[in-house]
Amino acid sequence: MDIFRTKEIGHVVRIISKTRLIVDLGVSDLTVGDSVLIFSQGDELYDLENNSLGTYEFVKDTLTVIETAEKYSVCAKQINGSLSAILNNSINFTRTEEADLNINKLDIVSLQVFSSPQIKLGDLVRKC
Secondary structure, eight states: OOHHHHSOOEEEEEEOSSSEEEESOOTTTOOTTOEEEEEEEEEEEEOTTOOEEEEEEEEEEEEEEEEEOSSOEEEEOOOOOOHHHHHOTTOOOOOOOOOOOOOOGGGOOOOOBOSOSSOOTTOEEEEO
């Protein structure tokens, strides 16, 4: 399976600040408010019958489209929060953690990721 045939793929073409970047997907692909994944491709994955499942996507970040033009869009990392929650001293925070699975450790095959976790020019982009 080739991801380039299944979804519109773009690239990071410019990093304009610590909070914003530009991708080469425009108004025909994205609208303001859309979420996009910035990712790199890892290993090819196969099912137990050796059929290709496509390549593993190492997601670097999820961004929001804040501006679109004909051939490009500006994206930013947006964090939602409430000012009243910040000011309230009696907040109960929750945290989600991963727990160990009951698995056969001999079956573990780690994924190969061939890219830095940092966003860089040329990274792949697609709509969530």
